[in-house]
Amino acid sequence: MSSEKPRIIYALIATGVKPLVGYSAFTGTFDQICISYLKNIGPGTSAAVKLEANDYFIFYLNEGNITYLIMTDSSYPKATALGCLESIKKEFAAVLQGRNLDNEEYFGLNNDCRDKLKMKYDYYNEHPDTSNEAIDNLKEELNKMKDEVVAASGLLDQRGDKLQVLDEKAEALSKSSNNFYQQSKRVRRAELMKKLKLYGGIACAVLIILYFLISLVCGSFTFNC
DSSP: OOOSSOOEEEEEEEETTEEEEEEOSSOSSHHHHHHHHGGGOOTTOEEEEEOTTSSEEEEEEEETTEEEEEEEETTSOHHHHHHHHHHHHHHHHHHHHTSOGGGOOTTTTHHHHHHHHHHHHHHHHHOTTOOOHHHHHHHHHHHHHHHHHHHHHHHHHHHHHHHHHHHHHHHHHHHHHHHHHHHHHHHHHHHHHHHHHHHHHHHHHHHHHHHHHHHHHHSTTTOOO
């Protein structure tokens, strides 16, 4: 088969070696080749394999015992092929895992899922140079994380400014309290001196009064008695 531009030739979703849904816009034995290759796929594996008998590649991804597979021209961009597989998995994983696939018939999901698979097939055939959707999603997540980090950084700056203001206020309060403490010591000292002077004055007055009283009793100021 020849084509003017790189193409996805066949798309297939299977469980084990049993195909569930498949689609191709071309006629040929592509479905038989892909179905026969399912026996080579182990659980939890993914690969890009060049078929020796012809000029095609098989890309597959197995997850949760479900295999997502596409066959492409050898010139089809590998990054786009992997992006197509990720996109198909993202579209169908939740739906397929909610079904009892062991009881499904051979191509038993064609009626329900073939149109959705065709949409993916057509999109990636019309946009062979599209970037890997998984990478795009990762970039989007990284951009969101960057924005969150920037926002958090702004909050930290604001908090830093607030902490600096609080430190300055605390320092000013500490100085103010120290000044108040020193001033209170001076006030207490002054009050104490006032009391000492008062008590000293009273004591002197009492002594002078006693002196005069004793002098009056004893006569003159000789203390002969």
